[in-house]
Amino acid sequence: GAVVSQHPSWVICKSGTSVKIECRSLDFQATTMFWYRQFPKQSLMLMATSNEGSKATYEQGVEKDKFLINHASLTLSTLTVTSAHPEDSSFYICSPVDPKSTEAFFGQGTRLTVV
């Protein structure tokens, strides 16, 4: 399968600080990137869809000013959680789509804990 690198794997931060999560597709160029969030014992919920070079589309209930997504290149997308609060503690997963196969691949996820 394709190689997707997501960093960091886990991060602990203080309330009010910002955290940046990086996602790289190492062997294909992803024009589309999805970001999911997973709370304990719940399913993955789509947060936003980003297309390279354009603004991200956010799902209902997801604050675009809080979860900043940058998809500046075909191999890198970042999610920045701004002014993090404890309720933002969750597991964040990126999913770039290989345009050739239309298959979605997944990063290993980032566990964010806000204290």
Added chain:
Amino acid sequence: AQRVTQPEKLLSVFKGAPVELKCNYSYSGSPELFWYVQYSRQRLQLLLRHISRESIKGFTADLNKGETSFHLKKPFAQEEDSAMYYCALTTNFGNEKLTFGTGTRLTIIP
């Protein structure tokens, strides 16, 4: 809006016994259905998709439009099948915006 339901959160099956993980969906159109698997300490990965009609690791899944189901089956469970399984659908072919079920944790008893 579309929805995916996996009624079993936990499923334990003896090694060598048949496995069936249930998945039902609701969507008025024709969705594309997937099964994803997450082994311990590994990332989510595609197991199979209904349009490819493949059998992966002995698993098969048939889309039943009448019952709006996409159950995952394997005739003889193996210990390495223990994992978390997610059923998912997309309504945008070629743009894999997925709606996931809540997942079923399958444990194979030796």
